[in-house]
Amino acid sequence: xxxxxxxxxxxxxxxxxxxxxxxxxxxxxxxxxxxxxxxxxxxxxxxxxxxxxxxxxxxxxxxxxxxxxxxxxxxxxxxxxxxxxxxxxxxxxxxxxxxxxxxxxxxxxxxxxxxxxxxxxxxxxxxxxxxxxxxxxxxxxxxxxxxxxxxxxxxxxxxxxxxxxxxxxxxxxxxxxxxxxxxxxxxxxxxxxxxxxxxxxxxxxxxxxxxxxxxxxxxxxxxxxxxxxxxxxxxxxxxx
Amino acid sequence: xxxxxxxxxxxxxxxxxxxxxxxxxxxxxxxxxxxxxxxxxxxxxxxxxxxxxxxxxxxxxxxxxxxxxxxxxxxxxxxxxxxxxxxxxxxxxxxxxxxxxxxxxxxxxxxxxxxxxxxxxxxxxxxxxxxxxxxxxxxxxxxxxxxxxxxxxxxxxxxxxxxxxxxxxxxxxxxxxxxxxxxxxxxxxxxxxxxxxxxxxxxxxxxxxxxxxx
Amino acid sequence: xxxxxxxxxxxxxxxxxxxxxxxxxxxxxxxxxxxxxxxxxxxxxxxxxxxxxxxxxxxxxxxxxxxxxxxxxxxxxxxxxxxxxxxxxxxxxxxxxxxxxxxxxxxxxxxxxxxxxxxxxxxxxxxxxxxxxxxxxxxxxxxxxxxxxxxxxxxxxxxxxxxxxxxxxxxxxxxxxxxxxxxxxxxxxxxxxxxxxxxxxxxxx
Numbered sequence: 001x002x003x004x005x006x007x008x009x010x011x012x013x014x015x016x017x018x019x020x021x022x023x024x025x026x027x028x029x030x031x032x033x034x035x036x037x038x039x040x041x042x043x044x045x046x047x048x049x050x051x052x053x054x055x056x057x058x059x060x061x062x063x064x065x066x067x068x069x070x071x072x073x074x075x076x077x078x079x080x081x082x083x084x085x086x087x088x089x090x091x092x093x094x095x096x097x098x099x100x101x102x103x104x105x106x107x108x109x110x111x112x113x114x115x116x117x118x119x120x121x122x123x124x125x126x127x128x129x130x131x132x133x134x135x136x137x138x139x140x141x142x143x144x145x146x147x148x149x150x151x152x153x154x155x156x157x158x159x160x161x162x163x164x165x166x167x168x169x170x171x172x173x174x175x176x177x178x179x180x181x182x183x184x185x186x187x188x189x190x191x192x193x194x195x196x197x198x199x200x201x202x203x204x205x206x207x208x209x210x211x212x213x214x215x216x217x218x219x220x221x222x223x224x225x226x227x228x229x230x231x232x233x234x235x236x237x238x239x240x
Numbered sequence: 241x242x243x244x245x246x247x248x249x250x251x252x253x254x255x256x257x258x259x260x261x262x263x264x265x266x267x268x269x270x271x272x273x274x275x276x277x278x279x280x281x282x283x284x285x286x287x288x289x290x291x292x293x294x295x296x297x298x299x300x301x302x303x304x305x306x307x308x309x310x311x312x313x314x315x316x317x318x319x320x321x322x323x324x325x326x327x328x329x330x331x332x333x334x335x336x337x338x339x340x341x342x343x344x345x346x347x348x349x350x351x352x353x354x355x356x357x358x359x360x361x362x363x364x365x366x367x368x369x370x371x372x373x374x375x376x377x378x379x380x381x382x383x384x385x386x387x388x389x390x391x392x393x394x395x396x397x398x399x400x401x402x403x404x405x406x407x408x409x410x411x412x413x414x415x416x417x418x419x420x421x422x423x424x425x426x427x428x429x430x431x432x433x434x435x436x437x438x439x440x441x442x443x444x445x446x447x448x449x450x451x452x453x454x
Numbered sequence: 455x456x457x458x459x460x461x462x463x464x465x466x467x468x469x470x471x472x473x474x475x476x477x478x479x480x481x482x483x484x485x486x487x488x489x490x491x492x493x494x495x496x497x498x499x500x501x502x503x504x505x506x507x508x509x510x511x512x513x514x515x516x517x518x519x520x521x522x523x524x525x526x527x528x529x530x531x532x533x534x535x536x537x538x539x540x541x542x543x544x545x546x547x548x549x550x551x552x553x554x555x556x557x558x559x560x561x562x563x564x565x566x567x568x569x570x571x572x573x574x575x576x577x578x579x580x581x582x583x584x585x586x587x588x589x590x591x592x593x594x595x596x597x598x599x600x601x602x603x604x605x606x607x608x609x610x611x612x613x614x615x616x617x618x619x620x621x622x623x624x625x626x627x628x629x630x631x632x633x634x635x636x637x638x639x640x641x642x643x644x645x646x647x648x649x650x651x652x653x654x655x656x657x658x659x
Contacts, residue, residue: 349587431648438641445633
């Protein structure tokens with residue numbers, strides 16, 4: 001058969017495309033569950049980090065720790081009400097899309113942790129933009145809904161050695177013990193560049209030398225992300 | 241693969257496999273396929289995973305293209321090559337995402353760039369399309385390995401000198417640091433990968449005088 | 455607007471295709487022997503980069519992303535074709551290179567001859583593939599951002615190859631150790647230039 005006839009080329013190309021497409025779809029379906037599990041595992045690891053638990057070991061270890069410490073999750077809407085039937089984990093996986101919606105249509109996820117002493121904490125996912133690309137993270141609040149117990153941050157492409165330092169645990173640790181309310185007013189925790197040797201006050205932390213823009217962006221991300229939870233937080237505080 | 245006519249590991253076949261490791265090294269001598277993949281050599285582990293991926297894709301692409309060589313219409317030859325290579329790379333990418341997720345995140349887009357790695361395309365075009373499957377497999381394997389060796393050597397020196405670690409474990413004893421030794425952070429940054437490759441080429445060519453440029 | 459400017463500057467200087475990611479090293483080393491050829495290749499790469507990355511952005515948005523097929527109707531919303539993206543990208547690249555090749559051959563036969571084998575090889579040019587993959591990974595919000603990123607990256611590659619060609623033209627008169635001549639010294643110079651480009655890392659706008 002003539003290998004350069006048009007019929008042969010068309011048949012050959014079609015057969016090739018069909019075989020490749022079938023094989024790839026099969027491979028993709030066969031491996032999808034495992035890939036999905038990896039992505040969820042990574043989010044679980046990050047959530048645990050925000051309450052100060054560094055998960056060592058493989059996926060099973062992370063799953064076990066997550067099952068032990070994270071006791072619940074729910075989603076809140078812009079009126080401060082809990083959304084019935086929302087899947088917080090699914091919202092978390094699509095956080096970029098959630099924050100692309102107008103503020104009053106967002107359903108925002110919250111995770112609840114309880115440690116060995118029965119102390120409950122609330123973990124709020126954060127989403128914002130840094131100097132070069134998206135940054136995200138988790139802020140854990142004590143059960144009084146105003147004291148920060150811990151924070152972790154992640155980034156996509158901040159400057160290595162400068163802005164990228166936000167992902168280091170020493171920067172997240174600076175937020176522990178800060179409060180987001182002053183005399184009942186929401187003030188968030190801001191990132192500031194200060195002079196002098198006075199330690200920062202209860203509503204601010206120090207920026208990173210050389211990475212101020214990214215560090216300021218973290219402060220902005222915390223304020224803007226918490227804004228969406230405020231109606232819910234206010235309701236919780238009134239109920240106390 | 242016919243034993244009577246030619247032993248599987250005949251001298252000629254061994255040369256196909258081992259030549260690229262030294263004398264015909266694709267990176268150092270042929271200057272092929274440097275492309276992007278050096279970007280993953282800051283640490284030994286991702287460099288190793290990348291090397292294994294490239295070896296697998298190079299060997300399988302050569303094998304498949306050689307097996308198909310008599311059926312491929314020459315007018316769509318390049319497209320067929322691209323599809324076969326892209327197919328193999330997608331499979332590798334999916335497997336990495338499923339089984340070594342952490343490393344696959346470090347490799348990020350660079351797995352996809354294996355498709356555009358000149359070595360694979362170059363070997364298929366120059367060797368596999370004109371030879372039997374078994375020698376082609378060895379040729380692909382050899383070139384993949386020759387490339388992988390460079391990746392691993394670069395990764396070894398960058399991690400050792402840049403972070404004092406190998407495979408994520410500290411190997412430089414604390415007493416060195418106490419005596420004033422410092423990690424060279426510059427080794428972890430991209431330019432040093434190029435300089436290390438330059439030095440490898442220099443050393444390699446000092447021993448193989450016949451490949452020196454005029 | 456500020457964002458677009460940011461992406462533009464970053465993709466030229468901070469994330470330079472050659473110095474930060476080693477993209478397109480094959481043709482970079484081989485074609486950087488004369489400034490004139492380097493110029494031509496730089497323009498071609500920039501052109502192919504902008505067109506393919508923009509088209510790939512559309513394909514990613516409306517075909518490949520999870521849920522991207524929702525515009526075809528609800529029943530397609532769950533389809534996730536992202537595993538096909540490598541093949542789609544390379545096919546788009548190959549077609550655009552074909553177009554660019556025909557255009558160069560028609561309008562500048564001299565350049566066509568001097569580029570030789572490297573023109574069709576742009577089809578497997580790492581910088582363009584890398585541009586498409588980064589576009590997908592960084593999930594640019596709109597086509598303007600994606601095109602700006604591609605344009606900046608193309609310019610960055612162009613600058614790098616012209617710079618190297620100019621240095622290599624002078625280098626002919628230097629006394630370099632024999633085994634280091636050619637590829638070896640080119641790598642080392644690229645590394646040194648990369649270090650110089652690292653000073654753009656601290657850039658703030």
